[in-house]
Amino acid sequence: MRVLWLTNDLPPRAGGIQQFVGNLLDRVHPDDTLVVGPAGDDEAAAHDARQRYRTVRLPGPVFPTPRTLRSTLTVGRSHRPDVVVLGASWPLGELAGRLGDGLGVPVVSLSHGLEAGLPGVGLGRLVRRATRDLAALTTISDWTEDRLRPHVAAPRLVRVPPGVDEERFTPDVDGGRLRERWGVPPDAPLVGCVSRLVPRKGQDRLVRLWPRVRAAHPDAWLVVVGEGPLASRLARAAADAGGRQAGIVLAGRAPWEDLPACYAALDVFAMPCRTRLAGTDVEGLGIVYLEAQACGVPVVAGDSGGAPEAVRPGETGTVVDGRDDDAIVAAIDGWLADDRGRADAGAVGRAWVERQWSWTAIAERFARLLDDVVGA
Incomplete structure (x- = not known):
């Protein structure tokens, strides 16, 4: 399966969402994945060169702008993906409809704590707008799912929490x-x-x-x-x-x-x-x-x-x-x-x-989700 990712959260920048995205990229169709990500420095270039997936970095942050849309469609058409994955549903979900139509493929998005916090301050409409053109949205916890469910327009809501590489993070590591x-x-x-x-x-x-x-x-x-x-x-x-x-x-x-x-x-x-x-x-x-x-x-x-x-x-x-x-x-x-x-x-x-919380099991769950939406 050929996968196109669009994300503003990408290693080697530190952060929980960056690690979440990076671990899924490492484990789900990495040889057939192209990532459109934010601007990087020399460290980012060295990191990208070590990965099995290919990364195209935009000149600045990845926001739902006309420039981001044009750039993603351009590299996407050359990649010929079967599915598009967004690293976060808000605000990138605003591009889902035009990306899906432009590439003729379904769009799936991850969600995190920010999206779940929006309905609590009367901004559930932003969640609805950002998910209306998605084939599926993932959630990371009971708490986020409970708060998102009444506002999600996507037909599928699937639990895909962040996991841990239990072979890398171990008590045997020398600190x-x-x-x-x-x-x-x-x-x-x-x-x-x-x-x-x-x-x-x-x-x-x-x-x-x-x-x-x-x-x-x-x-x-x-x-x-x-x-x-x-x-x-x-x-x-x-x-x-x-x-x-x-x-x-x-x-x-x-x-x-x-x-x-x-x-x-x-x-x-x-x-x-x-x-x-x-x-x-x-x-x-x-x-x-x-x-x-x-x-x-x-x-x-x-x-x-x-x-x-x-x-x-x-x-x-x-x-x-x-x-x-x-x-x-x-x-x-x-x-x-x-x-x-x-x-x-x-x-x-x-x-x-x-x-x-093994990444192996969680990555398999995410891979099945992509299979399901592509085969639908």
């Missing part, structure tokens, strides 16, 4: 070299967050609250891995909290190949996400929680959107109100104080990810 790079003692208790630096994720609260955690655990360290618009604010907050003298490391962006080691280096993964902007800025699921658990690390998750579905509370981690400072501190303190509990949670989390 010691990253501890050394970060300047963290090899035996120090280490709490960390690996994600885009945006307000929803809660890294700001982790940094601000860290002195309270360290008061109970004087040898503990905090590492924040990632890049994004919150970076400068986090740097100021880290300095105010004592910086490296207080055990705080802002590690910046980690290369794609280092992500498993980032998780494996930790004792506790914490991302106390919170819903913002009247419900439009929400966590659809939270692949980072699954990747941490695959590496045998217990998690502290915020209660935004579908994030609680990525945790087995009390068994593999703790779900907290991402705005409740006391709850965040208590959850981190509880895991740091319980060596046996962390080990047990790591084992349970690893087994749960293997059983329920």
Whole structure:
């Protein structure tokens, strides 16, 4: 099957949606796939050259503009796809009808937390518009599906959540070299967050609250891995909290190949996400929680959107109100104080990810969906 993807979210740029898209590209008809994606740099060019699928990058971001439509139709006609896949239904779904008509093929789209947040602020009509010309829409969690279903115009709504490469993300990965790079003692208790630096994720609260955690655990360290618009604010907050003298490391962006080691280096993964902007800025699921658990690390998750579905509370981690400072501190303190509990949670989390969140099974589900819409 020949597949044409149109997406603004594409590796090697860091982010959960980028990893979601990248893993599907790696596993579903990669030799017969062409991707139209956003502008990239030298790192992106090197990444693209290593892939089995071919990537055409536009001069800027991929938005539903006449230029994007013209460029996609041009490369699409040379590729002769059987189906078009959109990396996100809003706003790219606005192009679905013209892409489908221009190429004579069905269009399928992924959805994420943003689309599910729109109906909550009275913008369900945008979801309806963006899905009216789709053959199928995918959802990533119970939470997103419940909120999208009344507003989706596409005839098919299919669950395709993000998954985990259980062979790549594993407790056997050596995280010691990253501890050394970060300047963290090899035996120090280490709490960390690996994600885009945006307000929803809660890294700001982790940094601000860290002195309270360290008061109970004087040898503990905090590492924040990632890049994004919150970076400068986090740097100021880290300095105010004592910086490296207080055990705080802002590690910046980690290369794609280092992500498993980032998780494996930790004792506790914490991302106390919170819903913002009247419900439009929400966590659809939270692949980072699954990747941490695959590496045998217990998690502290915020209660935004579908994030609680990525945790087995009390068994593999703790779900907290991402705005409740006391709850965040208590959850981190509880895991740091319980060596046996962390080990047990790591084992349970690893087994749960293997059983329920394997990319192999999820990619097979997505491949069947493409088969169904093409054969309809």
